[in-house]
Amino acid sequence: MHIADSVYFISGGASGLGEAAARRLAANGAAGVVISDLNLEAAQKLASELGDVALAVRVDVQNTDEIVAGMDAAITRFGRIDAAINCAGIGWAERTLDRENNAAPIDNYRRVININLVGTFNVTRIAASHIAKNEPQDSGERGVIVMTASLAAFDGQIGQAAYSASKGGIVGMTLPLSRDLAATGIRVMTVAPGLIDTPIYDTMPEGLKERLASTPVFPKRLGLPDEYAHLVQAILENRYLNGETIRLDAALRMAPK
Numbered sequence: 122m123h124i125a126d127s128v129y130f131i132s133g134g135a136s137g138l139g140e141a142a143a144r145r146l147a148a149n150g151a152a153g154v155v156i157s158d159l160n161l162e163a164a165q166k167l168a169s170e171l172g173d174v175a176l177a178v179r180v181d182v183q184n185t186d187e188i189v190a191g192m193d194a195a196i197t198r199f200g201r202i203d204a205a206i207n208c209a210g211i212g213w214a215e216r217t218l219d220r221e222n223n224a225a226p227i228d229n230y231r232r233v234i235n236i237n238l239v240g241t242f243n244v245t246r247i248a249a250s251h252i253a254k255n256e257p258q259d260s261g262e263r264g265v266i267v268m269t270a271s272l273a274a275f276d277g278q279i280g281q282a283a284y285s286a287s288k289g290g291i292v293g294m295t296l297p298l299s300r301d302l303a304a305t306g307i308r309v310m311t312v313a314p315g316l317i318d319t320p321i322y323d324t325m326p327e328g329l330k331e332r333l334a335s336t337p338v339f340p341k342r343l344g345l346p347d348e349y350a351h352l353v354q355a356i357l358e359n360r361y362l363n364g365e366t367i368r369l370d371a372a373l374r375m376a377p378k
């Protein structure tokens with residue numbers, strides 16, 4: 122896929138990794154960047170900064186009607202969708218039993234799975250139905266889906282049963298999705314980021330972010346959102362990448378806590 126002249130639908134595009142992807146794609150000549158997010162105000166702020174290339178839409182990935190409407194708005198404005206980049210997601214930490222051995226509320230588990238995993242599949246399947254209508258390029262490719270997992274898919278820490286399951290589900294569906302969508306010329310790839318410096322850490326207890334920053338092997342720092350966006354660009358451009366998860370983690374392996 123050529124970054125220039127293509128149209129991108131980014132879920133969770135108003136902040137952090139999605140925002141970085143939106144900025145990089147717009148800077149590299151995208152024909153359209155759809156910033157979809159639960160937070161419409163933040164999406165609109167970014168879209169107005171990026172200019173005519175960007176469209177802000179309010180989409181809660183838990184709501185199928187909103188996903189459909191957001192993609193319809195993208196088609197109305199730009200005429201097509203060439204790639205979907207799934208960044209909408211939430212962090213969550215809760216032990217299975219609390220200090221008094223009470224079981225964790227099941228609704229919290231369901232919510233994390235619903236946003237991070239079901240939401241990613243829902244955006245992916247609806248985006249694929251639009252991408253499938255594109256004329257294929259000479260290579261037969263019609264478009265690309267990028268999903269965002271996490272190191273927690275592999276090295277889940279204490280308290281991460283729900284979050285790790287949601288991200289492990291994304292890793293697990295990467296290959297079958299690429300097989301499902303092969304006939305339509307759509308590649309599917311997943312990025313599993315380590316610790317990238319985004320607002321997702323804003324609510325952490327004081328000092329924890331600094332402690333985390335010392336844990337990667339090399340370079341010994343948090344990743345930059347644009348380092349994620351750079352990998353997304355490489356995935357979009359490299360036609361031979363398909364059905365795989367790439368760790369973006371400076372060789373970090375998470376400890377139990």
Ligand SMILES: NC(=O)c1ccc[n+]([C@@H]2O[C@H](COP(=O)([O-])OP(=O)(O)OC[C@H]3O[C@@H](n4cnc5c(N)ncnc54)[C@H](O)[C@@H]3O)[C@@H](O)[C@H]2O)c1
Nearest residue numbers: 133136137138159181182209210271314316317319320321
């Ligand atoms: N930052 C990291 O270190 C890191 C590491 C591993 C995985 N991730 C994953 O990357 C993704 C992006 O994280 P980030 O660090 O950019 O966080 P972030 O909080 O900066 O951005 C997430 C965005 O998703 C939006 N969002 C949340 N729930 C939504 C919903 N139901 N529908 C639509 N939008 C919703 C938020 O409004 C926000 O704009 C998440 O899936 C996260 O789990 C991040």
